[in-house]
Amino acid sequence: MADILRMPSAPRPILSARAVSVASAERALLHDVDLDIPEAGVFGIIGPSGAGKSTLLKVFNRLLELETPPLELAGDVRFRGRPVYGAGVDADALRSRVGMLFQQPVVFPASIRRNVLFGVRHVERLSRAGLEERLVEALEGAALWDEVADRLDRPAVELSVGQQQRLCLARTLALRPEVVLMDEPTSALDPRATAAIETLIRRLADVHTIVLVTHDLDQARRLADQVACVCRRDNVGQVIETGCCTELFDNPRCPETMDYLDSRGTDQ
Amino acid sequence: MRSSLARWASYGATGLTLVFGTALLVSFVAQSLPVWRHEGLAYVTGSVWHFRSEQFGVLPMIYGSVVVSIVALALAAPLAVGAAIWSAEYLNGRNRWWFKVPIELLAGIPSVVYGLLGVLLLRNWIYELFERFEPLSGDTLLTAGVLLAVMILPTVMTLADDALRGVASSQRRAARALGFTQAEGVLRVSLPQAAPGLVAALLLGLGRAMGETIAVFLVVGRQDSQADYGLRSWLEAGQTLTSKLGSSETFLAYGDPLHWSAIVGLGLVLLALVLSLTLAAGRWLPETGLARNRRA
């Protein structure tokens, strides 16, 4: 399985980064990142906190540009072979194709129904029936339908945090994205809610490309097909190594990765 | 020992302030009693104010106050909310601060200076602009409304800015992550969520407009009787509760208990209007935002 993914005949990556560097006014955050993310499956990004994992994630859907104070980006980022940062690229359209799930669930103060359809409503023109269909599809996709089918018009904030996170996922899925970026999506959740999300991620990976940032190595081991390890080297975040999951975990080549894996191992 | 001294001094100061506040309220209620006995409800519904014949109807003044405040709000609200969106959604950090400094200064300009500009400039402009409607002079309800619009602009803008900035940035980011443009984020996420605060901003702006005296006094024309209550009246001289209170009639009325109580009654009506607007705003905006309401 692992070898198949690394075969030269593997399809063109859906997302790729070449020589990507990110810097704030004060310091460099990421340096010279090269990364290819294959279509479908779960691509894990692991590494210690503060290394720049989330920053790297935001590079792919241009959420990076909205940071205040602004960050400086260099290098080439591509989505399906087309430059993400090229002139004339519609960043908003890109963001609806490359969805994102945040660390903390962010629900809008509205009903469950409105939350799920929040994005679709403005990005696509759908009939009433079309919207309803999309609602069911998205909620089923996020494994939330059974829990909320009878209270779609209740405020979304009444849901538990775990349900809220799945609601956010449903909201993203309603846009039928090709990629879903996930920034430590379970770190605010209890073990049960975490398990529910993890099952979901595996299921979604059949159709979608999932890029999962996590500091939980076991989670990465459980879910990811391939892993990139982002560590701080020379005081700036770098992708130290990438590889298929088992390979990288069992046989890390770089001292930083070894260090990181060791320290996490003794933690747990 | 020192503790109790500081404590009692504080409570003493608070008590003294409360005594003054209560005395203010009580004196307006008590001293206006004769006119309520004399006129009854006709005091607020009557349209004739003629103290020699002991007729006291404050409807024209209430009408004037409502008209000038609504004109002021209608003109100021779009400008203020637009500027607030600019400041809260499009400017960051230091830039926002540099924008808010002039707004704060605008809020600090004394009302008599606005009044002076109204007398020497605005009323001529209004007269020329509406000449084809043949107003008798530039002293009209509309003139007062326009002048008030400029005066309440900073209040509404500052409060609206606070309301918008109260919307969590994570909400904006979530909207952007769904593919919303920045404008869609503003219109669909920030504005709806800030709506209670925006309503409060408008109510407080209205209250401030209603309580403003000096500037209105100088340009409103101060005519006690209201010939008609239609749109045409906006281009005629009028009277507001405050401009009536500020007139020399107040000084003259003191000797005559009924006349005096009719004057104080104006104050009570004004107080009731302004306080109900403020309290209504307080329901929408329970936090410190109310403190930014500039005094009228």
Place this chain on the structure above:
Amino acid sequence: MRKWIDRGLPIACAICAVACCALLLGIVATILARGLPVLSGEFLSAADGELLGSGGIRYQLFGTVLLVATALAVGAPLALGWALVQAVWVRSQRGRRLLRRTLYAVNAVPSILFGIFGLIVFVKYLDWGKSWLAGGILLGLMIVPTIAVALVERIEALPAKYVRAAAGLGLSKGRIVTSVILPQCWSGGASGALIGLARAAGETAPILFTAAVFSGVTVPHGVVESPVLALPYHIFVLAQDSFDPEAGAHLWGSAFVLLALVLALSLLALPLRLRAAEEAQHG
């Protein structure tokens, strides 16, 4: 369509913002252009002349400073006490909320009502006639909410650890107030006071019936029947018969001096507020 709105909204909002700033600039520029030529050492230092609106504004300026100083002397202690009661001494949330609401209500009372209230209490009931003290007390009461709210905001923003650390040293609450809370929060109170004073300096309505006359007095020697001249009242009266060109020049000069005084007080408050904002960020 979406893109047009996305581009149009900031432009429309920026226009609103520019319009707001332009209004300020226009007002200040108008007053400056017409008032500056009138300004001279003599204008500031001479007493007013025989004719309406001739001579200088010496006693108008003096009267305004006297009123503002009295307002500070009255308003600052009351506001300090109120702020301490609301933010330190009263522990229950309900009590604090009640005090806060009351403060907002007082803040909302239109200034003309303070004037009428002063007429009832000081001028008539206490039989002072028009008196500078009545005006000062009224202005002082009016600025209590401004100062108190600024202080309360600062005290509430004070990190709890300071107070806990001081309490850990065994300091009494009174000691904590004088040696921890007040030194940390004075800038909040000072900026509130400056803004309050700027407002008091420009107010006309409260002194209309209680403290100010148009001419004929200089420095008051007592309380009863001791009115003062004051800049805002001076402008207010002159503005009502502005047809005399000589009075017009005098009028613009007075308006310029008043505006300069008020804006100077507001601007003085700025560094203090900037400091407060920075401390809130880093502290």
